[in-house]
Each structure stands twice: as structure tokens, then as C-alpha cells.
Amino acid sequence: MTKKEKQVIVIGGGLAGLSSAMKLAEQGYKVKIVSVTKVKRSHSVCAQGGINAAVNLMGEDDSPIIHAYDTIKGGDFLANQPAVLEMCLCGPAIINMMDRFGCTFNRTPEGLLDFRRFGGTLYNRTAFCGASTGQQLLYALDEQVRRYEVKGLVEKFENHEFMRLVMDEQGITRGVVIMDLFNLKLEVLKADAVVIATGGPGLIFRKSTNSTFCTGAANGRLYQQGMKYANGEFIQVHPTAIPGSDKLRLMSESARGEGGRLWVYGDSSKSLLNAQGQSIVCGKTGEPWYFLEDLYPAFGNLVPRDIGSREVLRICEMGMGIDGKMQVYLDVSQLSEEKKHKLESILDIYQKFTGEDPRKVPMKIFPAVHYSMGGGWVDWPASDDPDRWTRYRQMTNLPGCFNIGESDYQYHGANRLGANSLLSCIFGGLISGVEIPRYLENLSSSYLDTPSKLFDAALQADIDLKKDILSRRGPENVHALHYELSDWMVNNVTVKRDNKDLERTFHKIKEIKERYQHISLDDRSQFANQTYIFANQFGPMLNLAEVIVKSALLRNEFRGAHFKPEYPERDDENWLKTTIATYDRSTGDPIITYEPVDTRYLKPIKRDYATAKKIKPKLENVPDHVPLPI
Numbered sequence: 001m002t003k004k005e006k007q008v009i010v011i012g013g014g015l016a017g018l019s020s021a022m023k024l025a026e027q028g029y030k031v032k033i034v035s036v037t038k039v040k041r042s043h044s045v046c047a048q049g050g051i052n053a054a055v056n057l058m059g060e061d062d063s064p065i066i067h068a069y070d071t072i073k074g075g076d077f078l079a080n081q082p083a084v085l086e087m088c089l090c091g092p093a094i095i096n097m098m099d100r101f102g103c104t105f106n107r108t109p110e111g112l113l114d115f116r117r118f119g120g121t122l123y124n125r126t127a128f129c130g131a132s133t134g135q136q137l138l139y140a141l142d143e144q145v146r147r148y149e150v151k152g153l154v155e156k157f158e159n160h161e162f163m164r165l166v167m168d169e170q171g172i173t174r175g176v177v178i179m180d181l182f183n184l185k186l187e188v189l190k191a192d193a194v195v196i197a198t199g200g201p202g203l204i205f206r207k208s209t210n211s212t213f214c215t216g217a218a219n220g221r222l223y224q225q226g227m228k229y230a231n232g233e234f235i236q237v238h239p240t241a242i243p244g245s246d247k248l249r250l251m252s253e254s255a256r257g258e259g260g261r262l263w264v265y266g267d268s269s270k271s272l273l274n275a276q277g278q279s280i281v282c283g284k285t286g287e288p289w290y291f292l293e294d295l296y297p298a299f300g301n302l303v304p305r306d307i308g309s310r311e312v313l314r315i316c317e318m319g320m321g322i323d324g325k326m327q328v329y330l331d332v333s334q335l336s337e338e339k340k341h342k343l344e345s346i347l348d349i350y351q352k353f354t355g356e357d358p359r360k361v362p363m364k365i366f367p368a369v370h371y372s373m374g375g376g377w378v379d380w381p382a383s384d385d386p387d388r389w390t391r392y393r394q395m396t397n398l399p400g401c402f403n404i405g406e407s408d409y410q411y412h413g414a415n416r417l418g419a420n421s422l423l424s425c426i427f428g429g430l431i432s433g434v435e436i437p438r439y440l441e442n443l444s445s446s447y448l449d450t451p452s453k454l455f456d457a458a459l460q461a462d463i464d465l466k467k468d469i470l471s472r473r474g475p476e477n478v479h480a481l482h483y484e485l486s487d488w489m490v491n492n493v494t495v496k497r498d499n500k501d502l503e504r505t506f507h508k509i510k511e512i513k514e515r516y517q518h519i520s521l522d523d524r525s526q527f528a529n530q531t532y533i534f535a536n537q538f539g540p541m542l543n544l545a546e547v548i549v550k551s552a553l554l555r556n557e558f559r560g561a562h563f564k565p566e567y568p569e570r571d572d573e574n575w576l577k578t579t580i581a582t583y584d585r586s587t588g589d590p591i592i593t594y595e596p597v598d599t600r601y602l603k604p605i606k607r608d609y610a611t612a613k614k615i616k617p618k619l620e621n622v623p624d625h626v627p628l629p630i
């Protein structure tokens, strides 16, 4: 088989999908990109605050090793360490690559790249483009991919949705079934490797900071087809979003990176325990109380997000929320004009949606569902593993099906540090771009030899499902079911979890799954039928919701974003392990198993953000030479 006959399908055109497509096309591979939206509108375009890399231009003696240390500690030791280390080592090269592509990073007066601070680190390590970093990165990568489109190497299927992976009798990937979102036509695309880069599942919680097409349905469908889903219980709730009835708009961590402060009015009659277990008074009555600065003197407003969200919730539950509501102030009004200018795009969002000018008055914010640390399980042999070259990084347990970006589970463990996602998306994309050619070279058979009946059967399965959904005539409304699901998820599976509530939520989802069989659609037309499109997504969303809840129910400890007051400590003896969910085809339930976490460089230590200082961490067993994808 010649190289030209080898096709790759990339599902998703966000930062992860585009970097994968670019890397593959660069090597002469033909790539088909499938995306539910125009790739330039992928959710990555919403990313605000920045992208991390220890470029060390701020005279702080920063290094990728310290970045890796911060990331491992920030993720509460649940991330596999070789993947984290290599991502951090590659960070500076990724920033330089994006800079070369013309990404409009902010610069210092001397003309150097500028960096700001973000959560979970004491270093200025976040490169940024004002507060619209995702947009600038996405547009820069899009331009690169367009070059290959012009050369005929990349073909885009925008406004098309991934419905199913086509596998042969040995379970090897041979293509996908996709649906045109205008005429609802189903078709098969053939290839020997498929990359899933479909982003997060925020819509399961309905109100989140995510875009409305972040349904998680692609991963849900793959899970139903046998893909393992890892660490589903780890859902990040961001501390600072605008409370809203339709959607929760993010006020980026960059606001605090530039000096923004969280506060409520103090109440000296109240007290609470700080991170060291000491009782402290809740400020002076009637005066601003900068609670994170008091509770975590070392990191202040830039504690990791899991901690920030828990503290905001705790303060509000003590009745100290602003105007007696579940909200606290995020204040940037005291910042210099220059700093406010760097935040212009988010300050505009706040003003537009609340009518108040955050340059003059503090913003009212509350935590919101934001990101999924969990995702498709992917393999990740380390550089010095003896079997490094017999396995493939970023490949799921379905041979030939890779998973990258927010839709995979690597890199962030139990809590993602701010500005590490954009890095992991681009890095994962580049990695897939070097692993897939190797996978294809070693593959002895091709989709060209696959009997057409296999493709026909896959297509027929989706034709049947479409008929089934369009013909349901029950009393239930799919949007009402979604509201019900999301209320349960937000109430019981976000910042604070409780086993009784998780148990009830699990049963509720089973009930909703049953009722979903009895929906009836208001619109049965065959053109741009949004209700049908959503109804089709809702089935796999329900299955992922079950994974999230059951994984949370079983994990009896407190780690990162998974806070269970009944089990108030991290329990490394029993729970330093990755949760793996597998779909049980006979019952439709998740089967949960576990695998060990790779902690070869740094054994778990206490996660201290109250007193920690800048240190030169020692990572053990780091290989002398780590080949990077760029």
C-alpha cells in the first residue's frame, strides 16, 4: 500500500483536531476533518486566559520540570507522569511554533513574549493574547490547515456529525458513519485511522461555560461501542463565572492572574477553618474580606480551581454571599488601565450580559461546570518503556481509534490547572500526528480490503436508529428530560458529592433512560431538524452521565475536583488509581474497573497552597533523552 492510499479521519476541528490534521498533512497524509460546526467556531475559540509553557522569559528561573511538578501536584497525583512531563517539556516549542504561525501573543515593551500568572503555580508561565487566546491560536492553526486544504491534502466536512466508528471483524478501525446536519443524510467515510478530538461533555450539565455543541455525544457513542472511558468523575467546576439562567459565561482566571481579587463583606462574628486546620475570623464586619488571600497566603486568589470553587461555595453556604445570594465579588476595578486593557474581551462580555461596567464596579460571580478531566482512555507508553515502540500514544483500546484534546483523559489527573488545556490539546494533536503514521505503517491490512457489507451494516444501524427516534410516539419531551438530568447533575455531581445523592442520581438517570425511549419529537422533518439531532445525542449523553455518577459514587475519598465530605482525605492506599468505565452491552450499565497511576517521577506529597514557596523540585527517574513531536 502506498502512503497516498492511507487516509486519516479527524473528528473535531478545535485546537486538538487542527494540530493533528496539520501534523498529518505535513507528512503527506490525506486528512478528512469532520466537525459539527465550522472549525473556526469550535469551542476552543472561547478560550480566554492563555496557554502554559515554561519559556522562562520573566527572569524567574522557571523550567518545564517545575511546570511538570505543578501540574502533577495540581492534578492531585492522578495524572500519569510521563505524559505530563513530555507535555511540559514540549511547551516552549509549541509556543514558539504558534508564534511563528503568526499567533498574536502579547509582548513586553522589549518585544519579548509576555507571560501572566495562572492558578496553581507561583510562576508567570501563561502566554496570552489579551483575553482571547483560544481564538488567536485557533485562527493561526486554521490558516496552517487551509494551506494543506489548498494542496488537496485536507478535506473538511463541516456541519457533519460523527455517529459511529466502523470496525472490522477483528475490531480494527476502518472508518466512520457521519450525518449531514442540514439534510440529515448519513454516509460512510473510510480510513484506517480515526482521531477523536470532540472536546468536553459540558452540556450534560446543561448550564456550563461550554458551547452548546459540547455534548460529549461522540465519546458517548464510542463508549457504547466498547471504548473505555477514564476518570469520568473528575469534572472541573471553575470558580468564576457570571450566574445566568441560560448559560454560565466564564470570567477567566486571567482576571486574577492580572491581580483581580475575590471578596465578600467580612463578618467578625463568624469563623472558619483554614487549610492548616486553624480557626480564622471571617474578616472585619462590613469591610471587604479577601477570603482566599487569608485562607491560602502563598497562592491567594490563584489557588487551583477545585480549591477556589470549594471556598466560594463554603463562603456562600455560611450566608456571606453578596446580597445574600450564591455569589461573591471578583474585583478588577482597582487594576491599572494597562492591566484592564489586557482583559478587555472578558470585561466586555461581563458588561454586555449584566449591564454593569466591571472597570468601575466589582463583578458578581459564582462557580460553574467548566471542563472534564475524564475522557476516552488512551495508551501512553513512556519514552524509556521497553515496549514503547509496540504501543501507540493517544490510541484508545479500539485499534486505530485515537483520542486527543479535552475528549481524552491524559495530562490533568484529578484537577486541571488553568491554561494547561490548550497546551494539552495542541500537544496531543501533534503526538497523534507522529503516532498514526507509525500505526499505519505497521498495519498489515487496509480498509481497501474490508468487505463492503461491514460499512453497509454500520450505515444501516444509524439509518435504523434515526427511524426509531423519529417514530417514537411517547409522552416525554427530550428537552424536558435534559433539564431534569442536568438539575440532578448540577445539584449532586459538581463541587460537593454525597453517596446517598449520587446513588439517587444514578437511579434517576436509569429512569430518564427508560423515559427517553418514550419521547416524541415536535419536529419530524428531514431538514436541519435540531430536535432530532439533539434527541440522537441525548442517548449517549445519558450513558456518559451514568459513567460520571457511578465513578463518583464508587470513589470513596477526596481528591482534586472530587470532594466527598464523608471521606474528607485523599486516600492513596486505596484510591491512587485511574477509574475505567466499560459499557455493559447486556444491561447498558457502566462496569467500573481500575488501573494504577504511573507515578514514576514524583511520589504523592501533601498538596499545600497555603505555605508553599518556589522550589526546585526533584523528579526521579527522568530519562536522559525524551524525543518530542516538534
Ligand SMILES: Cc1cc2nc3c(=O)[nH]c(=O)nc-3n(C[C@H](O)[C@H](O)[C@H](O)COP(=O)(O)OP(=O)(O)OC[C@H]3O[C@@H](n4cnc5c(N)ncnc54)[C@H](O)[C@@H]3O)c2cc1C
Residues within 6 Å of the ligand: 011, 012, 013, 014, 015, 016, 017, 034, 035, 036, 037, 038, 039, 042, 043, 044, 045, 046, 047, 048, 049, 050, 051, 052, 133, 134, 160, 161, 162, 163, 197, 198, 199, 200, 209, 210, 211, 213, 214, 215, 216, 217, 218, 250, 252, 370, 371, 404, 405, 406, 407, 418, 419, 420, 421, 422, 423, 425
Ligand atoms: C470559556 C472557556 C474559556 C477557556 N479558557 C481556557 C484558557 O484560557 N486556557 C486553557 O488552557 N483552556 C481554556 N479552556 C478550556 C479549553 O478551551 C478547552 O478544553 C479546549 O479548547 C478544548 O479543545 P478541543 O480541541 O479538545 O475541543 P473543542 O475546541 O471543543 O473542539 C471540538 C471539536 O469537535 C467537534 N465536534 C464535537 N462533537 C462532534 C461530533 N459528534 N461530530 C463531529 N464533530 C464534533 C466540534 O465541532 C469542534 O470542532 C476554556 C474553556 C472555556 C469553556
